[in-house]
Amino acid sequence: xxxxxxxxxxxxxxxxxxxxxxxxxxxxxxxxxxxxxxxxxxxxxxxxxxxxxxxxxxxxxxxxxxxxxxxxxxxxxxxxxxxxxxxxxxxxxxxxxxxxxxxxxxxxxxxxxxxxxxxxxxxxxxxxxxxxxxxxxxxxxxxxxxxxxxxxxxxxxxxxxxxxxxxxxxxxxxxxxxxxxxxxxxxxxxxxxxxxxxxxxxxxxxxxxxxxxxxxxxxxxxxxxxxxxxxxxxxxxxxxxxxxxxxxxxxxxxxxxxxxxxxxxxxxxxxxxxxxxxxxxxxxxxxxxxxxxxxxxxxxxxxxxxxxxxxxxxxxxxxxxxxxxxxxxxxxxxxxxxxxxxxxxxxxxxxxxxxxxxxxxxxxxxxxxxxxxxxxxxxxxxxxxxxxxxxxxxxxxxxxxxxxxxxxxxxxxxxxxxxxxxxxxxxxxxxxxxxxxxxxxxxxxxxxx
Amino acid sequence: xxxxxxxxxxxxxxxxxxxxxxxxxxxxxxxxxxxxxxxxxxxxxxxxxxxxxxxxxxxxxxxxxxxxxxxxxxxxxxxxxxxxxxxxxxxxxxxxxxxxxxxxxxxxxxxxxxxxxxxxxxxxxxxxxxxxxxxxxxxxxxxxxxxxxxxxxxxxxxxxxxxxxxxxxxxxxxxxxxxxxxxxxxxxxxxxxxxxxxxxxxxxxxxxxxxxxxxxxxxxxxxxxxxxxxxxxxxxxxxxxxxxxxxxxxxxxxxxxxxxxxxxxxxxxxxxxxxxxxxxxxxxxxxxxxxxxxxxxxxxxxxxxxxxxxxxxxxxxxxxx
Numbered sequence: 001x002x003x004x005x006x007x008x009x010x011x012x013x014x015x016x017x018x019x020x021x022x023x024x025x026x027x028x029x030x031x032x033x034x035x036x037x038x039x040x041x042x043x044x045x046x047x048x049x050x051x052x053x054x055x056x057x058x059x060x061x062x063x064x065x066x067x068x069x070x071x072x073x074x075x076x077x078x079x080x081x082x083x084x085x086x087x088x089x090x091x092x093x094x095x096x097x098x099x100x101x102x103x104x105x106x107x108x109x110x111x112x113x114x115x116x117x118x119x120x121x122x123x124x125x126x127x128x129x130x131x132x133x134x135x136x137x138x139x140x141x142x143x144x145x146x147x148x149x150x151x152x153x154x155x156x157x158x159x160x161x162x163x164x165x166x167x168x169x170x171x172x173x174x175x176x177x178x179x180x181x182x183x184x185x186x187x188x189x190x191x192x193x194x195x196x197x198x199x200x201x202x203x204x205x206x207x208x209x210x211x212x213x214x215x216x217x218x219x220x221x222x223x224x225x226x227x228x229x230x231x232x233x234x235x236x237x238x239x240x241x242x243x244x245x246x247x248x249x250x251x252x253x254x255x256x257x258x259x260x261x262x263x264x265x266x267x268x269x270x271x272x273x274x275x276x277x278x279x280x281x282x283x284x285x286x287x288x289x290x291x292x293x294x295x296x297x298x299x300x301x302x303x304x305x306x307x308x309x310x311x312x313x314x315x316x317x318x319x320x321x322x323x324x325x326x327x328x329x330x331x332x333x334x335x336x337x338x339x340x341x342x343x344x345x346x347x348x349x350x351x352x353x354x355x356x357x358x359x360x361x362x363x364x365x366x367x368x369x370x371x372x373x374x375x376x377x378x379x380x381x382x383x384x385x386x387x388x389x390x391x392x393x394x395x396x397x398x399x400x401x402x403x404x405x406x407x408x409x410x411x412x413x414x415x416x417x418x419x420x421x422x423x424x425x426x427x428x429x430x431x432x433x434x435x436x437x438x439x440x441x442x443x444x445x446x447x448x449x
Numbered sequence: 450x451x452x453x454x455x456x457x458x459x460x461x462x463x464x465x466x467x468x469x470x471x472x473x474x475x476x477x478x479x480x481x482x483x484x485x486x487x488x489x490x491x492x493x494x495x496x497x498x499x500x501x502x503x504x505x506x507x508x509x510x511x512x513x514x515x516x517x518x519x520x521x522x523x524x525x526x527x528x529x530x531x532x533x534x535x536x537x538x539x540x541x542x543x544x545x546x547x548x549x550x551x552x553x554x555x556x557x558x559x560x561x562x563x564x565x566x567x568x569x570x571x572x573x574x575x576x577x578x579x580x581x582x583x584x585x586x587x588x589x590x591x592x593x594x595x596x597x598x599x600x601x602x603x604x605x606x607x608x609x610x611x612x613x614x615x616x617x618x619x620x621x622x623x624x625x626x627x628x629x630x631x632x633x634x635x636x637x638x639x640x641x642x643x644x645x646x647x648x649x650x651x652x653x654x655x656x657x658x659x660x661x662x663x664x665x666x667x668x669x670x671x672x673x674x675x676x677x678x679x680x681x682x683x684x685x686x687x688x689x690x691x692x693x694x695x696x697x698x699x700x701x702x703x704x705x706x707x708x709x710x711x712x713x714x715x716x717x718x719x720x721x722x723x724x725x726x727x728x729x730x731x732x733x734x735x736x737x738x739x740x741x742x743x744x745x746x747x748x749x750x751x752x753x754x755x756x757x758x759x760x761x762x763x764x765x766x767x768x769x770x
Binding site: 286 | 568
């Protein structure tokens with residue numbers, strides 16, 4: 001996408017009216033033509049009748065030309081390389097990609113070098129975010145020291161420093177006793193524990209088990225490895241009463257088990273990442289290492305079950321699971337390649353496929369992309385409400401384009417969606433009233449009068 | 450010397466059997482047949498590939514396959530370079546693709562590659578502009594082995610069509626099994642795989658084969674018994690309790706061979722582990738075992754593959770006519 005990033009925009013002051021917009025209100029579960037008034041970086045007013053006869057004289061106004069205006073995306077699963085692997089992604093390059101993708105808040109995973117198992121690193125992220133001046137950046141604290149799954153990290157001190165949730169990133173906590181204690185202990189601070197459910201002894205393969213892995217001669221990681229751990233985690237959450245959020249659900253069986261747990265009244269929640277409802281294991285045919293992810297891309301029946309889980313509300317949120325990898329990590333034989341794909345810039349167009357295919361309405365999609373993750377993680381985002389931060393995304397839902405990795409702004413180009421035709425592009429990204437990104441097609445004087 | 454090359458379409462590379470047409474396979478086998486007499490005569494050398502440079506790039510130890518390719522190339526007059534990867538820059542941290550591009554810059558006509566990772570040969574072939582022959586990649590494919598097996602069977606049975614073939618043992622770790630499953634089915638044979646469930650790859654039946662967990666049902670009425678080596682070097686953890694238990698249930702001996710057709714042929718891609726997957730008595734049975742014939746056919750098949758890929762004259766566009 002070609003557009004302009006503006007980090008130098010001063011804090012928003014005065015009032016700006018966004019008129020003639022199709023407003024997507026996830027918490028109200030509605031969509032209508034109307035306007036939003038921003039004052040001093042906060043939403044001052046909004047609604048279908050606001051400025052129906054034009055913006056009042058003297059207020060800066062932006063004609064949205066009937067495009068969609070929604071709360072900005074809240075992405076709770078972003079890997080960067082800062083600190084430790086800045087050649088893959090810095091907080092600044094990730095913030096830029098997020099801005100281009102319409103993401104206004106993101107939660108950074110703790111698997112950096114060193115990992116976020118010390119309060120000073122949570123403070124480091126907050127300080128760097130203030131310098132970068134792009135999307136709002138929050139950090140996870142490590143659940144265990146060194147993400148090793150053995151000893152609890154300083155959950156209380158990390159929470160005090162600002163960690164919004166606790167996880168060992170892409171490492172599963174194999175030891176049930178450690179997870180049980182973590183859930184008990186985290187209750188003291190009402191902390192959310194985010195876990196990638198994969199039984200490590202079974203999930204060592206390089207792609208999902210099945211006919212494709214057999215044909216390619218690659219070692220398999222069975223869907224069973226996920227649902228076994230989901231079941232264990234549900235039992236532990238039930239026993240301890242801790243707040244457990246399962247991440248990157250990828251199999252039909254997991255969706256079924258989580259739906260049953262929710263039906264029993266357990267407060268367990270979960271998310272999936274965009275690749276798991278958009279791709280299946282055919283994407284790694286011909287040994288495409290960009291399709292090597294954790295957990296691995298699954299069979300078509302699993303993909304369909306994930307779509308169903310998003311439709312019926314079993315799955316609470318969608319994440320990008322942005323994980324940059326450089327050429328050296330991907331241009332090697334499949335088994336040796338590092339897993340992960342970038343996803344900040346493609347999260348919205350890929351998710352819009354669910355709307356174009358008739359699975360979700362736009363307000364429902366923005367619940368998954370914005371309001372639900374914000375409320376799960378306790379972030380001041382994801383809502384249209386008077387006094388809420390003016391974090392918004394203006395987008396065109398139908399615009400057709402083809403993802404080309406060379407056009408992406410991320411520092412690395414490992415997109416599993418490379419060359420995919422998609423619909424929908426971000427026209428402007430607004431954080432705290434500041435327009436931090438504007439697409440070239442939306443920068444005429446008329447639009448920002 | 451006139452060869453029967455008419456039926457062999459030009460291939461840019463030989464990376465696997467999957468996707469080849471029956472005509473291509475038959476053409477390669479026909480071409481292979483033309484070299485058998487040459488290999489059995491006193492004067493074994495021709496100049497069909499004179500001036501061509503062929504590099505053997507083996508990232509995995511191999512004596513048999515590498516020697517077979519070397520003999521094949523030399524009998525057609527090519528210059529052969531064996532890259533000893535164990536002492537090369539790969540050990541100094543150079544990546545596979547850097548190695549490939551370095552060798553490519555020396556302008557070989559063909560690179561013969563064996564690698565321990567599935568897909569590594571495909572990856573390498575994308576980065577060079579000479580022909581690449583897969584001499585075995587991980588657990589994926591070993592196309593020349595399947596072709597030499599097919600040639601051996603065809604010479605004994607006339608055709609592959611309608612034959613019932615049992616591939617027995619460590620299917621999971623075997624690229625030979627995968628290439629043979631593809632080739633035999635393309636050519637109209639029926640394939641069974643026989644072995645313990647721990648050595649069966651997931652969903653292998655979706656490749657169109659019958660799966661058997663006992664030698665008794667698996668070998669019933671088969672025309673061909675292909676034994677595979679137990680690849681302990683690729684195993685992490687325990688797949689079978691012990692060698693003696695494995696041999697008891699899945700090793701081919703005289704008693705288990707009784708289940709197959711009386712004239713069933715015994716094949717093995719080598720190297721054999723006597724007393725693990727095969728009993729010496731049947732391995733050395735001159736009436737039934739064609740194991741040494743497989744090795745002989747290996748040279749002719751590799752001559753045919755090299756000829757098909759890089760033989761003939763180059764036209765002004767660089768393509769071989």
